[in-house]
Amino acid sequence: MENILIIGAAGQIGSEITLELRKIYGDSHVFATDIKNAPADIRDGGPFQLLDVMDDKRLIHFVIRHKITQIYHFAAVLSGNAEKLPVQAWKINMDSLMNILEVAKLVEEIHKVFWPSSIAVFGESTPKTFAPQVTVMEPSTVYGISKLAGERWCEYYFKKFGVDVRSIRYPGLISYKTEPGGGTTDWAVEIYYDAVRKENYTCFLKEDTTLPMMFMPDAIKATINLMEVERSRLKLHSAYNIAGPSMCPKEVAKDIRRHIPNFKIQYEPDFRQEIAETWPESIDDSLARTNDDWKPEYDLTRITDIMLKEIREKINNSAQGK
Numbered sequence: 001m002e003n004i005l006i007i008g009a010a011g012q013i014g015s016e017i018t019l020e021l022r023k024i025y026g027d028s029h030v031f032a033t034d035i036k037n038a039p040a041d042i043r044d045g046g047p048f049q050l051l052d053v054m055d056d057k058r059l060i061h062f063v064i065r066h067k068i069t070q071i072y073h074f075a076a077v078l079s080g081n082a083e084k085l086p087v088q089a090w091k092i093n094m095d096s097l098m099n100i101l102e103v104a105k106l107v108e109e110i111h112k113v114f115w116p117s118s119i120a121v122f123g124e125s126t127p128k129t130f131a132p133q134v135t136v137m138e139p140s141t142v143y144g145i146s147k148l149a150g151e152r153w154c155e156y157y158f159k160k161f162g163v164d165v166r167s168i169r170y171p172g173l174i175s176y177k178t179e180p181g182g183g184t185t186d187w188a189v190e191i192y193y194d195a196v197r198k199e200n201y202t203c204f205l206k207e208d209t210t211l212p213m214m215f216m217p218d219a220i221k222a223t224i225n226l227m228e229v230e231r232s233r234l235k236l237h238s239a240y241n242i243a244g245p246s247m248c249p250k251e252v253a254k255d256i257r258r259h260i261p262n263f264k265i266q267y268e269p270d271f272r273q274e275i276a277e278t279w280p281e282s283i284d285d286s287l288a289r290t291n292d293d294w295k296p297e298y299d300l301t302r303i304t305d306i307m308l309k310e311i312r313e314k315i316n317n318s319a320q321g322k
Protein backbone atom coordinates (compact mmCIF):
# COMPACT_ATOMS: atom_id res chain seq x y z
CA MET A 1 0.00 0.00 0.00
CA GLU A 2 1.50 3.33 -1.10
CA ASN A 3 0.86 6.60 0.77
CA ILE A 4 2.16 9.60 -1.12
CA LEU A 5 3.04 13.02 0.29
CA ILE A 6 2.98 16.00 -2.08
CA ILE A 7 4.80 19.12 -0.88
CA GLY A 8 3.73 22.24 -2.78
CA ALA A 9 0.36 20.84 -3.87
CA ALA A 10 -1.07 24.31 -4.49
CA GLY A 11 1.60 25.13 -7.08
CA GLN A 12 1.80 24.77 -10.86
CA ILE A 13 3.12 21.17 -10.98
CA GLY A 14 1.99 20.00 -7.54
CA SER A 15 -1.69 20.75 -8.17
CA GLU A 16 -1.79 18.74 -11.40
CA ILE A 17 0.28 15.79 -10.23
CA THR A 18 -1.84 15.43 -7.07
CA LEU A 19 -4.94 14.87 -9.21
CA GLU A 20 -3.12 12.36 -11.46
CA LEU A 21 -1.66 10.40 -8.55
CA ARG A 22 -5.07 10.27 -6.85
CA LYS A 23 -6.43 8.58 -9.99
CA ILE A 24 -3.67 5.95 -9.79
CA TYR A 25 -3.35 5.36 -6.03
CA GLY A 26 -6.80 6.37 -4.77
CA ASP A 27 -7.87 9.73 -3.30
CA SER A 28 -7.21 8.82 0.33
CA HIS A 29 -3.61 7.72 -0.37
CA VAL A 30 -2.33 11.01 -1.78
CA PHE A 31 -1.71 13.61 0.95
CA ALA A 32 -1.61 17.09 -0.57
CA THR A 33 0.19 19.75 1.50
CA ASP A 34 1.30 23.33 1.05
CA ILE A 35 2.02 26.43 3.14
CA LYS A 36 -0.95 28.10 1.47
CA ASN A 37 -4.48 26.97 0.71
CA ALA A 38 -4.92 24.79 -2.38
CA PRO A 39 -7.55 24.93 -5.16
CA ALA A 40 -10.92 23.35 -4.27
CA ASP A 41 -10.36 20.13 -6.25
CA ILE A 42 -7.12 19.43 -4.32
CA ARG A 43 -8.63 20.37 -0.94
CA ASP A 44 -11.88 18.51 -1.36
CA GLY A 45 -10.79 15.54 -3.49
CA GLY A 46 -8.60 13.89 -0.84
CA PRO A 47 -6.54 14.71 2.25
CA PHE A 48 -5.14 18.26 2.28
CA GLN A 49 -3.20 19.92 5.10
CA LEU A 50 -1.13 23.02 5.64
CA LEU A 51 2.47 21.88 6.14
CA ASP A 52 5.73 23.83 6.01
CA VAL A 53 8.54 21.67 4.63
CA MET A 54 11.04 23.92 6.44
CA ASP A 55 9.67 22.62 9.75
CA ASP A 56 11.59 19.33 9.92
CA LYS A 57 9.93 18.18 13.17
CA ARG A 58 6.39 18.55 11.86
CA LEU A 59 7.49 16.97 8.60
CA ILE A 60 8.76 13.81 10.25
CA HIS A 61 5.64 13.57 12.46
CA PHE A 62 3.44 13.93 9.40
CA VAL A 63 5.37 11.23 7.53
CA ILE A 64 5.16 8.76 10.42
CA ARG A 65 1.53 9.49 11.31
CA HIS A 66 0.32 8.99 7.73
CA LYS A 67 2.66 6.05 6.96
CA ILE A 68 4.12 7.89 3.96
CA THR A 69 6.01 5.72 1.45
CA GLN A 70 6.75 8.23 -1.36
CA ILE A 71 7.41 11.98 -1.33
CA TYR A 72 7.09 14.47 -4.21
CA HIS A 73 8.68 17.77 -3.20
CA PHE A 74 7.69 20.72 -5.41
CA ALA A 75 8.14 23.71 -3.08
CA ALA A 76 10.75 26.14 -4.46
CA VAL A 77 11.51 29.78 -5.17
CA LEU A 78 11.78 30.07 -8.98
CA SER A 79 14.48 31.83 -11.00
CA GLY A 80 13.08 35.38 -11.22
CA ASN A 81 11.96 35.64 -7.60
CA ALA A 82 15.18 34.05 -6.34
CA GLU A 83 17.23 36.87 -7.88
CA LYS A 84 15.27 39.39 -5.78
CA LEU A 85 16.00 37.65 -2.44
CA PRO A 86 19.05 35.47 -3.12
CA VAL A 87 19.94 34.41 0.42
CA GLN A 88 16.37 33.60 1.43
CA ALA A 89 15.79 31.72 -1.85
CA TRP A 90 18.96 29.68 -1.36
CA LYS A 91 17.87 28.83 2.19
CA ILE A 92 14.36 27.78 1.17
CA ASN A 93 15.45 25.75 -1.87
CA MET A 94 18.32 23.96 -0.10
CA ASP A 95 16.95 23.51 3.43
CA SER A 96 13.66 22.14 2.15
CA LEU A 97 15.48 19.55 0.01
CA MET A 98 17.80 18.60 2.88
CA ASN A 99 14.79 18.12 5.17
CA ILE A 100 13.22 15.77 2.62
CA LEU A 101 16.44 13.81 2.04
CA GLU A 102 16.99 13.44 5.79
CA VAL A 103 13.45 12.25 6.44
CA ALA A 104 13.77 9.74 3.58
CA LYS A 105 17.04 8.52 5.09
CA LEU A 106 15.57 8.16 8.59
CA VAL A 107 12.16 6.66 7.79
CA GLU A 108 12.66 3.23 6.27
CA GLU A 109 9.13 3.04 4.82
CA ILE A 110 9.92 5.90 2.41
CA HIS A 111 11.24 4.09 -0.60
CA LYS A 112 11.05 6.80 -3.30
CA VAL A 113 11.44 10.57 -3.51
CA PHE A 114 10.84 12.95 -6.42
CA TRP A 115 12.49 16.36 -6.50
CA PRO A 116 12.38 18.70 -9.51
CA SER A 117 15.53 20.08 -11.09
CA SER A 118 15.48 22.55 -13.98
CA ILE A 119 17.16 23.67 -17.20
CA ALA A 120 18.44 26.48 -14.93
CA VAL A 121 21.33 24.16 -13.98
CA PHE A 122 22.89 25.10 -17.31
CA GLY A 123 24.79 28.30 -17.90
CA GLU A 124 26.50 30.38 -20.55
CA SER A 125 29.28 27.82 -21.08
CA THR A 126 26.80 25.00 -21.81
CA PRO A 127 26.19 24.25 -25.53
CA LYS A 128 23.23 26.41 -26.63
CA THR A 129 21.52 23.72 -28.67
CA PHE A 130 20.76 20.17 -27.57
CA ALA A 131 22.35 20.73 -24.17
CA PRO A 132 23.70 17.27 -23.31
CA GLN A 133 22.89 15.27 -20.19
CA VAL A 134 26.48 15.54 -19.02
CA THR A 135 28.14 18.80 -19.94
CA VAL A 136 29.69 21.98 -18.60
CA MET A 137 27.33 23.50 -16.04
CA GLU A 138 28.05 26.96 -14.69
CA PRO A 139 24.66 28.39 -13.67
CA SER A 140 24.68 32.12 -12.96
CA THR A 141 21.39 32.39 -11.06
CA VAL A 142 20.71 31.57 -7.40
CA TYR A 143 17.94 29.25 -8.52
CA GLY A 144 20.25 27.46 -10.99
CA ILE A 145 23.01 27.12 -8.40
CA SER A 146 20.51 25.67 -5.90
CA LYS A 147 19.23 23.18 -8.49
CA LEU A 148 22.74 22.06 -9.44
CA ALA A 149 23.74 21.68 -5.79
CA GLY A 150 20.44 19.85 -5.20
CA GLU A 151 21.21 17.37 -7.97
CA ARG A 152 24.56 16.60 -6.38
CA TRP A 153 22.92 16.14 -2.95
CA CYS A 154 20.33 13.76 -4.43
CA GLU A 155 23.03 11.58 -5.92
CA TYR A 156 25.02 11.75 -2.68
CA TYR A 157 22.06 10.51 -0.61
CA PHE A 158 21.49 7.71 -3.11
CA LYS A 159 25.12 6.57 -3.07
CA LYS A 160 25.78 7.01 0.66
CA PHE A 161 22.42 6.11 2.19
CA GLY A 162 20.49 4.30 -0.57
CA VAL A 163 17.77 6.98 -0.73
CA ASP A 164 16.04 6.41 -4.08
CA VAL A 165 15.70 10.00 -5.30
CA ARG A 166 14.56 10.64 -8.86
CA SER A 167 14.59 13.93 -10.68
CA ILE A 168 13.97 15.71 -13.97
CA ARG A 169 15.43 18.94 -15.33
CA TYR A 170 12.11 20.54 -16.25
CA PRO A 171 12.01 23.02 -19.10
CA GLY A 172 9.51 25.92 -18.86
CA LEU A 173 6.11 24.37 -18.17
CA ILE A 174 2.96 25.57 -19.93
CA SER A 175 -0.35 24.92 -18.20
CA TYR A 176 -3.78 26.49 -17.77
CA LYS A 177 -4.89 25.05 -14.40
CA THR A 178 -2.55 26.79 -11.94
CA GLU A 179 -0.41 29.71 -13.06
CA PRO A 180 3.34 29.66 -12.28
CA GLY A 181 4.90 32.44 -10.23
CA GLY A 182 8.29 34.09 -10.35
CA GLY A 183 9.93 32.13 -13.18
CA THR A 184 11.74 33.24 -16.34
CA THR A 185 9.52 31.02 -18.50
CA ASP A 186 6.25 32.39 -17.03
CA TRP A 187 5.76 34.48 -20.19
CA ALA A 188 4.72 31.30 -22.05
CA VAL A 189 1.66 31.01 -19.78
CA GLU A 190 0.93 34.74 -19.34
CA ILE A 191 0.84 35.26 -23.11
CA TYR A 192 -2.17 32.92 -23.48
CA TYR A 193 -4.09 34.46 -20.55
CA ASP A 194 -3.54 38.00 -21.84
CA ALA A 195 -4.42 36.93 -25.39
CA VAL A 196 -7.83 35.75 -24.16
CA ARG A 197 -8.40 38.61 -21.70
CA LYS A 198 -7.13 41.61 -23.71
CA GLU A 199 -5.82 40.43 -27.10
CA ASN A 200 -2.59 42.11 -26.06
CA TYR A 201 0.56 41.08 -24.18
CA THR A 202 3.67 42.91 -23.00
CA CYS A 203 6.48 40.37 -22.88
CA PHE A 204 9.38 40.62 -20.44
CA LEU A 205 11.71 38.80 -22.87
CA LYS A 206 12.87 39.84 -26.35
CA GLU A 207 10.90 38.49 -29.32
CA ASP A 208 13.50 35.95 -30.45
CA THR A 209 14.55 34.51 -27.07
CA THR A 210 14.13 30.77 -27.62
CA LEU A 211 13.75 28.50 -24.59
CA PRO A 212 12.91 24.82 -24.09
CA MET A 213 9.26 24.36 -23.07
CA MET A 214 6.84 21.55 -22.34
CA PHE A 215 3.08 21.20 -22.01
CA MET A 216 2.06 20.14 -18.50
CA PRO A 217 0.47 16.77 -19.45
CA ASP A 218 3.81 15.71 -20.98
CA ALA A 219 5.69 16.82 -17.86
CA ILE A 220 3.27 14.93 -15.59
CA LYS A 221 3.60 11.82 -17.73
CA ALA A 222 7.41 12.03 -17.73
CA THR A 223 7.43 12.46 -13.94
CA ILE A 224 5.09 9.58 -13.14
CA ASN A 225 6.85 7.32 -15.68
CA LEU A 226 10.19 8.05 -14.03
CA MET A 227 8.77 7.30 -10.58
CA GLU A 228 7.26 4.02 -11.81
CA VAL A 229 10.42 2.71 -13.51
CA GLU A 230 12.13 -0.14 -11.67
CA ARG A 231 15.08 1.13 -9.67
CA SER A 232 17.50 -1.24 -11.42
CA ARG A 233 16.73 0.37 -14.80
CA LEU A 234 17.70 3.89 -13.72
CA LYS A 235 20.98 5.16 -15.10
CA LEU A 236 21.29 8.04 -12.66
CA HIS A 237 19.93 9.44 -9.42
CA SER A 238 20.64 13.06 -10.10
CA ALA A 239 18.31 14.53 -12.77
CA TYR A 240 17.34 13.57 -16.31
CA ASN A 241 17.17 16.03 -19.21
CA ILE A 242 13.74 16.01 -20.83
CA ALA A 243 12.74 17.96 -23.93
CA GLY A 244 9.57 19.30 -25.47
CA PRO A 245 9.22 21.98 -28.16
CA SER A 246 11.49 25.03 -28.02
CA MET A 247 9.85 28.38 -28.72
CA CYS A 248 10.29 32.15 -28.60
CA PRO A 249 7.65 34.83 -27.85
CA LYS A 250 7.37 35.89 -31.51
CA GLU A 251 6.53 32.32 -32.62
CA VAL A 252 3.93 31.86 -29.90
CA ALA A 253 2.33 35.21 -30.78
CA LYS A 254 2.14 34.16 -34.44
CA ASP A 255 0.53 30.86 -33.48
CA ILE A 256 -2.03 32.63 -31.25
CA ARG A 257 -3.05 34.76 -34.27
CA ARG A 258 -4.46 31.59 -35.93
CA HIS A 259 -7.26 31.98 -33.36
CA ILE A 260 -7.07 35.69 -32.44
CA PRO A 261 -6.00 37.57 -35.60
CA ASN A 262 -5.86 40.95 -33.81
CA PHE A 263 -3.53 39.74 -31.06
CA LYS A 264 -0.78 42.28 -30.39
CA ILE A 265 2.49 41.85 -28.57
CA GLN A 266 5.13 44.34 -27.45
CA TYR A 267 8.46 43.68 -25.80
CA GLU A 268 9.81 45.28 -22.63
CA PRO A 269 12.69 43.03 -21.57
CA ASP A 270 13.51 43.16 -17.85
CA PHE A 271 16.12 41.42 -15.64
CA ARG A 272 14.80 38.02 -16.72
CA GLN A 273 16.20 38.57 -20.24
CA GLU A 274 19.69 38.17 -18.82
CA ILE A 275 18.69 34.92 -17.09
CA ALA A 276 17.09 33.51 -20.25
CA GLU A 277 20.22 34.26 -22.28
CA THR A 278 22.26 31.96 -20.05
CA TRP A 279 19.93 28.99 -20.63
CA PRO A 280 20.12 26.66 -23.63
CA GLU A 281 17.60 26.85 -26.47
CA SER A 282 17.08 23.11 -26.70
CA ILE A 283 17.80 19.95 -24.73
CA ASP A 284 19.11 16.50 -25.62
CA ASP A 285 16.93 14.03 -23.70
CA SER A 286 18.11 10.79 -25.31
CA LEU A 287 19.10 9.26 -21.96
CA ALA A 288 15.60 9.78 -20.47
CA ARG A 289 14.09 8.09 -23.52
CA THR A 290 16.01 4.90 -22.75
CA ASN A 291 14.26 4.56 -19.33
CA ASP A 292 10.81 3.96 -20.68
CA ASP A 293 8.73 4.74 -23.76
CA TRP A 294 8.36 8.38 -22.87
CA LYS A 295 8.34 11.02 -25.58
CA PRO A 296 6.49 14.36 -25.64
CA GLU A 297 3.12 14.44 -27.43
CA TYR A 298 2.40 18.17 -27.60
CA ASP A 299 3.89 20.61 -30.11
CA LEU A 300 3.29 24.38 -30.21
CA THR A 301 0.16 24.11 -32.38
CA ARG A 302 -1.58 21.65 -30.04
CA ILE A 303 -0.48 23.61 -26.98
CA THR A 304 -1.94 26.86 -28.40
CA ASP A 305 -5.23 25.19 -29.39
CA ILE A 306 -5.73 23.70 -25.92
CA MET A 307 -4.46 26.69 -23.91
CA LEU A 308 -6.77 29.19 -25.64
CA LYS A 309 -9.81 26.91 -25.42
CA GLU A 310 -9.31 26.03 -21.75
CA ILE A 311 -8.46 29.56 -20.60
CA ARG A 312 -11.52 30.94 -22.42
CA GLU A 313 -13.69 28.36 -20.68
CA LYS A 314 -12.12 29.08 -17.29
CA ILE A 315 -12.63 32.84 -17.64
CA ASN A 316 -16.26 32.37 -18.82
CA ASN A 317 -17.01 30.01 -15.94
CA SER A 318 -15.60 32.37 -13.35
CA ALA A 319 -17.56 35.28 -14.88
CA GLN A 320 -20.73 33.17 -14.46
CA GLY A 321 -19.72 32.35 -10.88
CA LYS A 322 -19.27 28.62 -11.66
Ligand code: AKB
Binds near residue numbers: 171172
Ligand atom coordinates in the same frame (compact mmCIF):
# COMPACT_ATOMS: atom_id res chain seq x y z
C1 AKB B 1 11.76 29.17 -14.11
O1 AKB B 1 11.56 29.86 -15.13
O2 AKB B 1 12.38 29.58 -13.12
C2 AKB B 1 11.25 27.76 -14.10
C3 AKB B 1 12.29 26.79 -14.57
C4 AKB B 1 12.69 26.77 -15.99
O3 AKB B 1 12.77 26.01 -13.81
N1 AKB B 1 10.08 27.64 -14.89
